[in-house]
Amino acid sequence: MADPASVTLAMVENDVAVITFDAPNKGANVMSRAVLEQLDACLNQLEGRGNIAGLVIRSGKHGAFIAGADITEFAAAKDITKDQIVEMCTRGRKLLQRLSTAPYVTVAAIDGMALGGGAELSLWCDRRVMSTDRKAQLGFPEVKIGIYPGWGGTARAPRMVGLANAVELVCGGEAIDGTSAAAMGLADDVVPNERIQQAAIAIIRAEKQTGQYLRDRKEWSKPLPIDDTELGFLAVTANAFIQGQTKGNYPAPIAALNTMVGAARSDIDQACDAESRGMAELFGTPVNRSLINVFFLTERNKKDPGVDNPSVKPRPVKSVGIFGAGVMGAGIGAACVRRDIPVAITDAIAPALQKGVSGILEEVSFDKTTRGPDAKKALAKAPLVNATTLDGEIVACDLVIEAVVENPQVKKDLYARIESQLGPQTILATNTSTIPITRLADGLKHPERFCGIHFFNPVRQMPLVEVIRGPRTSDETVVTAVAFAKAIGKSPIVVNDGPGFLVNRLLLPYMNEALELLLEGAEIKQIDRAAKVFGMPMGPIALYDVVGLDTTLYAGKVMRDSFPDRVVESPLLPAMVQAGRLGQKSGVGFFAYKDKKGQGTPDPTLADVVRPLMRTKQTFTDEQVTARLFLPMVLEATRILDERVVRDPRDVDLGLIFGTGFPPFKGGLLYWADTVGAAKLVEMLKPLESLGARAKPTPRLLEMAKTKGRFYI
Numbered sequence: 001m002a003d004p005a006s007v008t009l010a011m012v013e014n015d016v017a018v019i020t021f022d023a024p025n026k027g028a029n030v031m032s033r034a035v036l037e038q039l040d041a042c043l044n045q046l047e048g049r050g051n052i053a054g055l056v057i058r059s060g061k062h063g064a065f066i067a068g069a070d071i072t073e074f075a076a077a078k079d080i081t082k083d084q085i086v087e088m089c090t091r092g093r094k095l096l097q098r099l100s101t102a103p104y105v106t107v108a109a110i111d112g113m114a115l116g117g118g119a120e121l122s123l124w125c126d127r128r129v130m131s132t133d134r135k136a137q138l139g140f141p142e143v144k145i146g147i148y149p150g151w152g153g154t155a156r157a158p159r160m161v162g163l164a165n166a167v168e169l170v171c172g173g174e175a176i177d178g179t180s181a182a183a184m185g186l187a188d189d190v191v192p193n194e195r196i197q198q199a200a201i202a203i204i205r206a207e208k209q210t211g212q213y214l215r216d217r218k219e220w221s222k223p224l225p226i227d228d229t230e231l232g233f234l235a236v237t238a239n240a241f242i243q244g245q246t247k248g249n250y251p252a253p254i255a256a257l258n259t260m261v262g263a264a265r266s267d268i269d270q271a272c273d274a275e276s277r278g279m280a281e282l283f284g285t286p287v288n289r290s291l292i293n294v295f296f297l298t299e300r301n302k303k304d305p306g307v308d309n310p311s312v313k314p315r316p317v318k319s320v321g322i323f324g325a326g327v328m329g330a331g332i333g334a335a336c337v338r339r340d341i342p343v344a345i346t347d348a349i350a351p352a353l354q355k356g357v358s359g360i361l362e363e364v365s366f367d368k369t370t371r372g373p374d375a376k377k378a379l380a381k382a383p384l385v386n387a388t389t390l391d392g393e394i395v396a397c398d399l400v401i402e403a404v405v406e407n408p409q410v411k412k413d414l415y416a417r418i419e420s421q422l423g424p425q426t427i428l429a430t431n432t433s434t435i436p437i438t439r440l441a442d443g444l445k446h447p448e449r450f451c452g453i454h455f456f457n458p459v460r461q462m463p464l465v466e467v468i469r470g471p472r473t474s475d476e477t478v479v480t481a482v483a484f485a486k487a488i489g490k491s492p493i494v495v496n497d498g499p500g501f502l503v504n505r506l507l508l509p510y511m512n513e514a515l516e517l518l519l520e521g522a523e524i525k526q527i528d529r530a531a532k533v534f535g536m537p538m539g540p541i542a543l544y545d546v547v548g549l550d551t552t553l554y555a556g557k558v559m560r561d562s563f564p565d566r567v568v569e570s571p572l573l574p575a576m577v578q579a580g581r582l583g584q585k586s587g588v589g590f591f592a593y594k595d596k597k598g599q600g601t602p603d604p605t606l607a608d609v610v611r612p613l614m615r616t617k618q619t620f621t622d623e624q625v626t627a628r629l630f631l632p633m634v635l636e637a638t639r640i641l642d643e644r645v646v647r648d649p650r651d652v653d654l655g656l657i658f659g660t661g662f663p664p665f666k667g668g669l670l671y672w673a674d675t676v677g678a679a680k681l682v683e684m685l686k687p688l689e690s691l692g693a694r695a696k697p698t699p700r701l702l703e704m705a706k707t708k709g710r711f712y713i
């Protein structure tokens, strides 16, 4: 039950009421069942009053209007019947719909996130005022959890802003700011925060004079004014676009499109009814459940400080020093500067420093509309970048990140040179991708202030950061690294030191198995296709080329040294490297690349390297290939849990989704494994017995199979 004060009604002028959403002790307002009941009560109260010119709906939380329906209630209701889903949608929609038939003008004053149910509430109002603040956003993210707006959003939006705009908003799931909303006709005014209520009241007065809102109410209740040719064209083009984006794995955007197109000739009530019926087909489906799991994974991650002791607080990171201005150093620098954190950066080679700094400025000044650097933005950000050759200017920062070449001696020499110059609170972090933190910490005077902050390449695109703690890393260092990563917009996972940390350790069995399959006779096309059908963004063979075969050869050796019982050393990788086939960067790997970039094309000369190493010429079914690729990954995850590399199975899932693009519609590796079931996984592993240790069910999996155990508890 929500606190009684979540929704309150007050008169701000004789004839103007304000309903305020303000959930006590919460950062955001959500539309739980209890909150809807309170809104209903407020509207009843107002109706009994008479002589009201208008109602303003706003939030008591600046920056957060209404974040949407209560997803916890959604998750709890996933087993309800289709009729109950229709009833639930209809009830919520009819309540919000009252805002479009009230005997007064209704205006939503949006000065923060108005998402999902919050956006629908604002759409049922006659008018909307938005704040100029960048936090004021309006959007329908429902498709991201496998459903679509169910309180009339798909019916109301096309009638207000046209079908094409509505399709973009609802099927795309991205929120828009006040300026875009105004351009679309969704916001009627965009004003600074402090004037938002005043502007809403001014709209009420103007509408009372002109009566335009009454004419709009009538218009927006009718079928859409769109001819058959336009409707048909829009349906076909949008369908093709969405299919291209979702590859058939995410049904909600297509369902939303079909619902909107199908109801174009209907009045608003019929359109709403069709929406509710369509919602019943999406709600509670496996994809919906998986995506809700991903939603909870990200929410959990946002709240996780990185250690179990809540009394440990992060130190402020107001400046970042970076050693190494290569691919990663520049990427990390740009991520900081983008969030206005000043950076001091250096490199052992002057041209590398120059190139790194230009890269940072180019990235932070990138303009989406012109698709190029914006000189004004670059000038504004330039003072935040200090390209220096003086250690003193780097070590004076709150956090120093080392991103020099992957050579333990070079790294250790650097630490020996600078450690004594670091401030008493400064944290030293390494971006190493393979060298154990424990080994690098050896010899440090303050290993407690040392950790790994492992970014992924390209830093701009990859949300994951692994914060690696060594045995002597302090809790304070961990929470500071976690808070810093979040401050620059990343999702950090805390990982205990170990070979390959988390993501690379899980990725390696999958990558290795792809090479084994290839040498046993499977075609590259079949291997990559099986991974993509499973939902991976690219196949493992194509991934080798992107990462670089020299890099994977080295990473593979690290894993082989650590786990000789189960890691096979493929003869193919050294042969490829020896032949100069390093992947995209050398213009040829498993595929050939024009100008060392873009999509590769099959290369007939590959056979010269592969054929002499082939062991068998077997054929595989697609299911066999899928099992070979993904089951060893699950087994490795069970070992990771046994070794307590992460604190929760959910970290494995979030790490793989954000670090490798593991398909969100499967909910995460271990979430997916739970849906298959441990007993079934053991059965699926039986035909792989001949592969030895790497495909042998682990004691944890066998135990789970026996006790019907699950990874998620």
Ligand code: NAD
Pocket (backbone or CB within 6 Å): 323, 324, 325, 326, 327, 328, 329, 346, 347, 348, 349, 352, 353, 402, 403, 404, 405, 406, 407, 410, 414, 431, 432, 433, 434, 454, 455, 456, 457
């Ligand atoms: P890079 O070769 O692009 O850049 C490294 C830079 O460090 C070079 O410009 C080099 O001149 C400079 N350098 C070398 N010794 C130095 C020293 N003593 N002081 C200052 N600068 C020095 O390499 P990168 O890809 O940016 O990798 C850097 C680190 O990040 C490595 O530890 C790597 O394992 C790790 N990493 C790389 C990736 C990736 O995909 N590239 C991903 C995650 C982590």
